[in-house]
Amino acid sequence: MKKTSTRLADGRELIYYDTHDSPGRDAVDRRPLDTVATSSEIRHDPLLDEWIAVTAHRQARTYHPPPDECPLCPSRNGRLTEIPAEDYEVAVFENRFPSLAGPPGPATAEDAGGLFLRAPGAGRCEVVCFTSDHDASFADLDEDRAALVLAAWTDRTAELSALPGVRQVFCFENRGREIGVTLGHPHGQIYAYPFVTPRTERMLRSVAAHQKRTGGNLFDDIVAAERADGRRVVLDAEHWIAFVPHAAHWPYEVHLYPRRRVPDLTALDDAARAEFPAVYLELLRRFDRIFGPDEPPTPYIAGWHQAPTGPEDGKDWAGRADFALHLELFTIRRTSGKLKYLAGSESGMGVFVNDVPPEAAAERLREVASK
Template sequence: MRTRQVFRSAGSLADGREIIYFDEAPDTGRADVADRRPLPPSTTGSQLRYDPLLDEWVALAAHRQNRTYLPPPDECPLDPSAGERLSEIPAGDYDVVVFENRFPSLAPAPEPADGGDDPALLARPSAGRCEVVCFTSDHAASFSDLTPARARTVVEAWADRTAELGARPDVAHVYPFENRGVEIGVTLQHPHGQIYAYPFVPPRIAAMREAAGKHRAATGANLFDTVVADERRAGSRVVAEGEHWTAFVPAAARWPYEVRLFPLRRVPTLDRLDDDQRDELAGIYLDLLGAFDGLFPQPAGGTDPPTPYISAWHQAPVDADGTPDPEFGLHLQLFTLRRAPGKLKYLAGSESGMAAWINDVAPEDAAERIRAALPDPAARPTES
């Protein structure tokens, strides 16, 4: 696919939040369209509390209890504004758009937080930022319905936000992700993802960084490079490969169907991908999403919704000046909690209580089924 230029423009919503359009044509004027809603200034804030038993921070965001929940399609706040129907996106159309979440889990608190006289409470004000990423203005679409060109625009948006948010002094890690399906907890059906810019290194990333340090000390090699090389040599769990990317079911997969997607040239963050890597990523990612859509074909009269999934970008933590940890290997984790038609994998006593995972599907079997479900590249949506 030919590399495409993306045109970025930024504006403001009625309550002061930032909105950024990523357009595939220049001079659309979308960022100049005024938000006509009578919104009060945004004053949300959250608090971080420390769990000494696990050495982890927990975010409290009580204001999110009132966020929009499963509105009817004609009231979706992620659709473009049309006439007197005003949404979070003032423009009448868009390609890809990013804006600050109106109900953020992470946001600067207006006042300092502390435990006061409570000896068990160690708290501090939250910081960071939460953003919404709308992949298309088509309410009825899914990411897997996008053309490779549109998916490439999303990659550019992810990279832009990774670089800008990672440079903030209150951010330690940038996490782009997508939840799809009510089974996951999605409250808005429009195809969209989110970006969390954490003021701390989240536990999963901290554990990977620690493991990488131990591996380097023991072997002199990079852990992420070793994992990718070993999976490629084994071959049995590889589901897709290109010139720049490889996707495989990890040998110790936790989820019934789980794929890790790695660039063959290791980089720490999305903004460090070169044009060739970004081009190929758009296509291979669409193939993987298409395979997940095809894992559970609907029988005649079936009622199962599309495969629910979480798509999670694992990126390097950044230091105080925004420099990412060069030892960390960027990769995508794509997984579903559906283990069979009509059946979900629940995080019950072992997983939720002890964080000790038990998988019901052998990774080698999962890889075979994912390979069989990969769509024909000739059937991809055509370029716009």
């Protein structure tokens, strides 16, 4: 992998990832851009003990531009975009409208009782462009390009984890208008959070309680139990296993684990890295076949769940060694032409109601395997 770092006209970092030397990586961004100004802050919810990002500047972000005005396409024929080169393999750049940006700062209280805490919305948000082809999707990539994306995710995880104040790195992709995507070009994002996310906090508490009760690792025991049961296993490869979880929240939801437990992408071994592209591309292609050939591409969210980083003093995070890297892939489409909306029970109380039995979802995902 060849990595080339440069700067955009407003000072944001742009990084090209290539499998070989490619021309144009020294292309200059000639757009007359002002320096990015953010107003991000995080506020603490004392009832739920979680942080919320408040980002008024994101109201002005780009929203469903026509294809010929896509900011993620290469700069060609006199049209200037976020990527100055005329072509690229994988490109990563700082988001122009980040939810989190800048160095960490102390939390301050607005009230005498210390209930209303706020802090700078520190961290970093990046955009990952998987291909220069505007009309493609991740599932259209070949295995070499998917491997390059994995290398980029891994490199960004390592670099962002080392930033002051960053506590967790989340690499993810939102695909489809139904999900809320505002740019049609195939891309994902990376968030470097200044706190451990609520979902990960809950996982770590469950892992600690299970270890205290049984002496075992909850992630390992779940994977072993799903493999032993077999009904919900979708794909079982030499170094990876994918299954629909026993209590899936979403109509079609798959969790992908490496067989050897590791805390994050940087710890994957060479064998798992080599096998990942074929496994992941097969899962994405099956998702696009769930509802039949006449249905539009399946909207989905895919995200890597990684262990929290260590605190700034360099000591290991207490639950890091027990965490298991895994990818969660799910769609909000529950059947042909119908979406799963988060209504009263889900949005109001956090209690999901799933219309598709996980065993039926797994069976369907096995039926649409590539021949």
